[in-house]
Amino acid sequence: MSTRLLIQNFATTKFSSSSSLTTFLSKSRLLTKNRGFSSFSSPSPLILHFSRRRFFSTTSAMGEVDSGMDAVQRRLMFEDECILVDENDRVVGHDTKYNCHLMEKIESENLLHRAFSVFLFNSKYELLLQQRSATKVTFPLVWTNTCCSHPLYRESELIDENVLGVRNAAQRKLLDELGIPAEDVPVDQFTPLGRMLYKAPSDGKWGEHELDYLLFLVRDVNVHPNPDEVAAVKYVNKEELKELLRKADAGEEGLKLSPWFRLVVDNFLFKWWDHVQKGTLSEAVDMKTIHKLT
Numbered sequence: 001m002s003t004r005l006l007i008q009n010f011a012t013t014k015f016s017s018s019s020s021l022t023t024f025l026s027k028s029r030l031l032t033k034n035r036g037f038s039s040f041s042s043p044s045p046l047i048l049h050f051s052r053r054r055f056f057s058t059t060s061a062m063g064e065v066d067s068g069m070d071a072v073q074r075r076l077m078f079e080d081e082c083i084l085v086d087e088n089d090r091v092v093g094h095d096t097k098y099n100c101h102l103m104e105k106i107e108s109e110n111l112l113h114r115a116f117s118v119f120l121f122n123s124k125y126e127l128l129l130q131q132r133s134a135t136k137v138t139f140p141l142v143w144t145n146t147c148c149s150h151p152l153y154r155e156s157e158l159i160d161e162n163v164l165g166v167r168n169a170a171q172r173k174l175l176d177e178l179g180i181p182a183e184d185v186p187v188d189q190f191t192p193l194g195r196m197l198y199k200a201p202s203d204g205k206w207g208e209h210e211l212d213y214l215l216f217l218v219r220d221v222n223v224h225p226n227p228d229e230v231a232a233v234k235y236v237n238k239e240e241l242k243e244l245l246r247k248a249d250a251g252e253e254g255l256k257l258s259p260w261f262r263l264v265v266d267n268f269l270f271k272w273w274d275h276v277q278k279g280t281l282s283e284a285v286d287m288k289t290i291h292k293l294t
Helices: 003-012 018-034 045-062 071-079 103-109 161-178 238-250 259-278
Strands: 081-085 091-096 113-121 127-132 147-149 191-201 207-218 230-236 290-292
Touching: 103 207, 113 161, 113 259, 127 238, 147 161, 161 191, 161 207, 161 230, 191 259, 207 259, 230 238, 238 259
Parallel strands: 113 207, 191 290
Antiparallel strands: 081 091, 081 113, 113 127, 113 147, 127 230, 191 207
């Protein structure tokens, strides 16, 4: 049994108590030692840290779920396991979506998770925007880019090579949120342009702390929004987006933009949009830099 397989076994094991967690780790140590894996003769402090935190934090949270939380969002909060990373985008563990979005845990434990933001343009080079549904736990009813979510802690979405794991996750969520079939958005058509790290509180209790992959895509697609995720959609050209920005800044019509979308708009979007129109998007790619934005 390899170290990688042991970690995958831990990721999929449901522990009923702290003692069962300890037993699992002890058996893992003995098994690897007996098979000659001296490099894993005892559980690493990093695995022990995130293992114990995953058991105790999830158990605690499940006992105090917000009674007003939508059933769909509640299910996703506890079934979805986000990928925890450090500020250099190295995987350090995983935790529930619930824990990853609690500002208390973000601040006290510096939880940082991997995310992605898709910017989908049609053949007229208009950008598809969505308004998040009223039932979203973080940033309900704000306008944002085409699709924003998280790769999950599963084999297909942990693949680092060619950013394939994040692309797989983006394809999955475009179907979940907007009803766009996988065949209409092939993973090899996503262009990862860059990464940014940001932190943003939502309502005091909830917030975001993400290392966000920015993915661009030019495709004509049919959109069928999922009302549990999306309240409305619209395509905008550059001038129409600038008018939305003006209204948001002026507080008109109660219009609000997501903080991650605004960071992309203010730092990258319009120059990257020029590359989209010119067919030179590859010239804008910078996947080596992690932009730390506030």
